[in-house]
Amino acid sequence: MRNKYGAIYHDLADKIIHHIYPVGSYLPSETQLSELYGTSRETIRKALSELLTNGFIQKIRGKGSVVLNLQRFNFPVSGITSYKELNKSLNMHSQTKVLCIEDRHVPVEKFDYQTTHELAATYVERLRTIENDPIVLDHDYILKTVVPHISEEVAADSLYAYFEGKLGLNISYATKTITVEHPTVEETKLLALSADQDVVVIRSRTYLEDTTLFQFTESVHRSDKFNFVDFAQRQKIN
Structure with missing residues (x-):
């Protein structure tokens, strides 16, 4: 069905x-x-x-x-959805270009994460486009203690398909912060932004079922291409 x-x-x-x-x-x-x-x-x-x-x-x-007018795509804020899954569900026909894969330490201050030691990670930078029009710039830091190596082929396809399908990881939950920020010079160039155009930045920390933290993600979205949606239920506070 x-x-x-x-x-x-x-x-x-x-x-x-x-x-x-x-x-x-x-x-x-x-x-x-x-x-x-x-x-x-x-x-x-x-x-x-x-x-x-x-x-x-x-x-x-x-x-x-x-x-409806589809100048913008609805981006779900709640839940954990890979870009590949979102691309398929919204029929965006988006392409992914891998800009960088290298060993780095997580810039924990960006993600409001307190730690006393540096976190070794594989850094993956990817640009998402639709008909050569850039829409999202993703910065992923995957901790090497959980995933020691990531190939360019995997990064170009889907990290989550690799994590879950090949490595058998059970991804469970994430904490997210969403802000509107002025882009960096690099972001302005890569996302083809005008000088006064802001971006929507979603920063998340993602955990496995056993509560192991394994991924930090910073996704920079063109604000003229997405609506950010959530599902909310009324909860009375006594």
Whole structure:
């Protein structure tokens, strides 16, 4: 079932991205889509729900699903999602360029982390682009005590696919801080920013299931390319 509605989701997302369904237009009805894809309305609803979650459409009562402007991608703040997974779910068709892999110590002051000794890590710097347009600059520090070596091939594909699929690591949780900052000279150049354009920086510390800290990440996002979204539930404070 997941493969079925997932395939429909990706097909509809592609058609929205390539303006087969232009901004402001309505998708075919659930009944029409069911006939078009030869599946049940329940499967169509699941595909539409995923389009809604990822910012492709908005449902209008009595009218249907209207196509939204995709100048920005919705970036989930809660949860831990790899860039490769995000790229697939949002149909961004993004590419990754590895700029640097080398041994470094973690600049712990950047991540508000208190320690009495230097943390040896593999530093990975990657630039994410869409149609040669730079959108994200990632700085990753992976502790050598957990992952001794990372190849350029792994960095160009997905660190998490390697950590979980090849090394069998159980990634569990992360702490994150999100700030709006003025970019460095290097960031301005790599992200093709204007002189007065700020960036959104997400700094995180990621832990394994046994609470072992193994990764520090600094992701620098172009603020004109992403919306940062979260899911919140009401909690009363007595």
